[in-house]
Amino acid sequence: MNLLRSAALLALACGLGSAHAGPTLDAVKKKGYVQCGVSTGIQGFSSVDAKGAWHGLDIDMCRAIAAAVFNDASRHKVTPLTTQQRFTALQSGEVDVLTRNATPTLARDTTLGLIGVAVNYYDSQGVMVSRKLGVKRLRELDGATICVQPGTVTELDLADWFRANSLSFKPVVIEKYDEIVRAFAAGRCDAFTSDKSQLAASRTTLERPADYVILDENIAKTPLGPMVRQGDESWFNIVRWSLNAMLEAEEFGIGSANVDRMLDSRNPNVQRILGTAPGMGRNLGVDDKWAYSIIKQVGNYGESYEANLGMSSPMRLPRGLNAQWRDGGLMYGWPIR
Numbered sequence: 001m002n003l004l005r006s007a008a009l010l011a012l013a014c015g016l017g018s019a020h021a022g023p024t025l026d027a028v029k030k031k032g033y034v035q036c037g038v039s040t041g042i043q044g045f046s047s048v049d050a051k052g053a054w055h056g057l058d059i060d061m062c063r064a065i066a067a068a069v070f071n072d073a074s075r076h077k078v079t080p081l082t083t084q085q086r087f088t089a090l091q092s093g094e095v096d097v098l099t100r101n102a103t104p105t106l107a108r109d110t111t112l113g114l115i116g117v118a119v120n121y122y123d124s125q126g127v128m129v130s131r132k133l134g135v136k137r138l139r140e141l142d143g144a145t146i147c148v149q150p151g152t153v154t155e156l157d158l159a160d161w162f163r164a165n166s167l168s169f170k171p172v173v174i175e176k177y178d179e180i181v182r183a184f185a186a187g188r189c190d191a192f193t194s195d196k197s198q199l200a201a202s203r204t205t206l207e208r209p210a211d212y213v214i215l216d217e218n219i220a221k222t223p224l225g226p227m228v229r230q231g232d233e234s235w236f237n238i239v240r241w242s243l244n245a246m247l248e249a250e251e252f253g254i255g256s257a258n259v260d261r262m263l264d265s266r267n268p269n270v271q272r273i274l275g276t277a278p279g280m281g282r283n284l285g286v287d288d289k290w291a292y293s294i295i296k297q298v299g300n301y302g303e304s305y306e307a308n309l310g311m312s313s314p315m316r317l318p319r320g321l322n323a324q325w326r327d328g329g330l331m332y333g334w335p336i337r
């Protein structure tokens with residue numbers, strides 16, 4: 001074997017081969033923006049302000065991908081999608097990625113031609129009721145009418161829970177998010193079930209939020225995160241590593257305010273993340289400043305969380321499971337090396 005060939009094989013074995021652009025990255029570069037499928041309006045995750053600008057943790061995920069690809073977080077567009085529309089929009093290529101509270105499940109990963117990339121919010125399914133109903137435990141909902149959106153794992157987990165507990169309920173199935181919230185507020189159902197983060201978001205939009213309670217108990221685990229089409233690993237990697245960059249940046253103390261100062265850091269981890277030690281961006285098929293651009297323009301995961309969901313936001317959700325692993329949470333960025 002000649003020397004060149006063995007060097008190339010060694011590089012491959014050590015995972016140092018250079019990236020191949022896949023069809024999605026090529027198409028995204030050609031059109032000049034990333035098209036993200038988002039939910040139709042959940043406070044803290046993806047909601048639109050009076051000026052028509054979108055904000056939220058899932059919007060920041062989309063902006064991070066745009067920053068990784070273009071060094072410009074503004075090069076993205078969003079397509080609001082209901083629970084029923086979301087997967088077909090990704091399958092058909094109408095959107096490049098779903099950055100929309102979708103729970104990865106085995107069936108979704110194996111039957112839709114799509115694949116869950118990562119988890120950007122660890123959630124659980126819960127139930128909200130009107131305080132005056134006086135319900136404290138899920139079991140007390142035997143025989144209740146429950147509002148739920150179709151095409152969700154929420155719908156399936158709800159049925160499973162009642163069956164497993166030998167209790168009954170009557171589903172009120174409504175596709176549109178604002179309609180279901182209105183139906184619940186109008187008393188058309190005794191309870192509304194969804195991911196707890198969305199129940200919290202819905203509660204902020206109700207006339208008297210304090211009149212409603214989210215029960216402590218959980219119906220199911222519901223990790224939430226971005227999804228892409230199967231068969232395009234280079235795009236999958238860009239989405240996955242955009243989130244990892246935000247997580248790693250928080251872990252290594254790099255944020256939007258200090259990222260320029262951190263360019264002088266002598267910590268090899270920081271240098272690899274920021275591209276002052278080159279190579280990581282190139283491996284991913286993007287610029288070596290990809291993560292620098294994410295951190296500078298979007299912020300690290302903790303910044304995005306605080307701004308959109310944290311105690312200073314209307315959502316007031318403690319970090320909980322979404323804290324960094326060092327702080328007892330599940331957020332554990334993969335090594336950028």
Ligand SMILES: N[C@@H](CCC(=O)N[C@@H](CS)C(=O)NCC(=O)O)C(=O)O
Nearest residue numbers: 039040082083102103152153177198
């Ligand atoms: N995580 C669950 C449910 C996600 C979900 O879509 N929830 C609804 C319930 S609040 C929602 O996002 N509604 C907002 C919308 O349709 O825009 C899933 O992936 O099936």
